[in-house]
Amino acid sequence: MSFSLASRIKLHDGHLMPxxxxxxxxxxxxxxxxxxxxxxxxxxxxxxxxxxLYQNESQVGDAIKRTIDREQIFITSKILxxxxxxxxxxxxxxxSLQQLGSNYIDLYLIHAxxxxxxxxxxxxxxxxxxxxxxxxxxxxxxxxQHLEWLKQAGFVPAVNQIELHPWWPNxxxxxxxxxxxxxxxxxSPLGKGHFLNDPYLIKLSGKYGKTPAxxxxxxxxxxxxxxxxxxxxxxxxxxxxxxxxxxSMSDEDMKGLSEYGRKxxxxxxxxxxxxxxxxxxxx
Numbered sequence: 001m002s003f004s005l006a007s008r009i010k011l012h013d014g015h016l017m018p019x020x021x022x023x024x025x026x027x028x029x030x031x032x033x034x035x036x037x038x039x040x041x042x043x044x045x046x047x048x049x050x051x052x053l054y055q056n057e058s059q060v061g062d063a064i065k066r067t068i069d070r071e072q073i074f075i076t077s078k079i080l081x082x083x084x085x086x087x088x089x090x091x092x093x094x095x096s097l098q099q100l101g102s103n104y105i106d107l108y109l110i111h112a113x114x115x116x117x118x119x120x121x122x123x124x125x126x127x128x129x130x131x132x133x134x135x136x137x138x139x140x141x142x143x144x145q146h147l148e149w150l151k152q153a154g155f156v157p158a159v160n161q162i163e164l165h166p167w168w169p170n171x172x173x174x175x176x177x178x179x180x181x182x183x184x185x186x187x188s189p190l191g192k193g194h195f196l197n198d199p200y201l202i203k204l205s206g207k208y209g210k211t212p213a214x215x216x217x218x219x220x221x222x223x224x225x226x227x228x229x230x231x232x233x234x235x236x237x238x239x240x241x242x243x244x245x246x247x248s249m250s251d252e253d254m255k256g257l258s259e260y261g262r263k264x265x266x267x268x269x270x271x272x273x274x275x276x277x278x279x280x281x282x283x
Contacts, residue, residue, distance in 0.1 A: 003221050004245050005044055011158040012181045015136045017107065018074050019221060020242065021047025023187055023228035029055050032232075037063035039235045041073060043242060049161075049187075049228045050100075051078035051111060052092055057099035065101060075100060076107040076161075076185075078140055082115030082281065086124040093128060109138045109161060112272040113146040116281035119153045126155070138185075143273035144176045146280055151180070153283045161185040163269060164225055165216055166261025167195060173273065185226040190216050192268040200260050208247055211240060215257075218244045222254055 008016040022040045027033040033056050037048060041063060050060050057077060064073055077100070079092045097103065108128075110121060128134045138159030139150070147160065160177050162170050164186025177184050195201055196212045205212045213229070220227035221244060231237040249257075272279075 002248075005046065005242060009183050009224075009226060011136055011183050012156070013136055013158050015106075015158070017136070017159070017183065017226060018046035019224075019226050020244075021045055021049055021074065021076075021226075021228045022238070023049045023230035024054050024056050024060070025051075025187065025230055027054065027056050027059070027230065027232050029059060034059040034062050036231065036234075036238070038067050040238050041067045043235070043238055045238070045242065047074040047076065047226075047228065049076045051080070051109075052096060053078065053080045053111060057096055061099055061101035070102055074106045075102065076109065077105050078109040078111040079121065080111045082110065082117040082121040084115075085117040085120045088117075089121045089124050093133070097133070104133050104135060107136045107138055107159060108134045109140045109159065110142075112141040112270075113139070113143070113275045114272060114279045116279060118146070118280050119150065119155070119283055120281070122150065122153075122155050122157075138183075140185075141270075141272040142173075143275070144172055145277075146273070146275070147173075147176060147180070147182070149277070149280055149283050156180055157182055159183045159185050159226070161187055162273065163188045163267055163271070164220060164227075165189050165191045165195070166219060166257050167191055167264060168267040169258060169262060170273070183226060184224070185228070186220050187228055188268055189220045189225075189227045189229050191266075194266070194268055200257070204249070204253060204257065207253075208249065210244070210247060213240060214244050215249070217241060218247070218249060219254065219257055221245075222249060
């Protein structure tokens with residue numbers, strides 16, 4: 001399958017979602033972040049991924065007002081925790097809408113299986129979807145057991161966003177999602193930069209005439225993962241990250257990189273995919 005910046009994945013709810021976008025984890029609440037988002041949109045980035053936790057939703061809203069019609073950009077945001085149930089959801093969601101300057105969110109996620117009221121919050125999110133305030137519903141950092149508990153309650157999310165790169169492929173979660181038609185969205189496709197000097201990756205970089213970062217982003221895209229590389233630097237990095245649609249890696253190199261990463265398995269952030277039933281809450 002060939003991919004381009006215009007490629008979309010059809011979610012099981014019928015909506016189309018871009019396969020590539022800009023992640024905003026650790027992007028400061030600053031004018032510099034607003035400018036990065038403005039630059040990304042002007043370059044053609046079709047998707048912006050933010051969250052309540054990141055505290056940069058207002059920068060997303062400001063950038064969109066300066067650059068593009070709201071309907072032409074796909075926004076993902078997330079509620080951090082479910083501790084306060086449906087009331088907490090409504091507070092968080094309304095605040096996100098206000099910060100984003102929008103009357104809807106394309107994809108709204110529960111950031112992690114935590115807080116003890118996951119099913120209650122997800123059920124209330126479904127009501128917001130029926131009201132047209134959310135286009136698609138999803139989750140983030142959910143392991144197989146959490147997805148199963150959600151399924152037992154009658155819900156199958158459209159998307160699960162998890163850490164994904166060759167050194168942390170989350171094979172069990174990926175397999176489950178594919179079986180259940182849940183789109184897979186990967187964050188930290190560059191492994192927070194930890195692997196960019198790895199000799200195996202540098203060898204592939206030389207072979208394809210691409211940077212190590214571009215090799216890793218391409219690995220995600222060729223696997224069919226929605227991917228959201230982040231940058232907090234400048235427009236040149238934005239251009240580098242999006243310049244991944246003019247080449248493809250061989251099946252042999254895709255398999256080799258995956259197998260190499262698995263042998264040296266390492267995640268680069270938090271991992272709530274193993275959170276307990278107590279943190280998830282009643283079904």
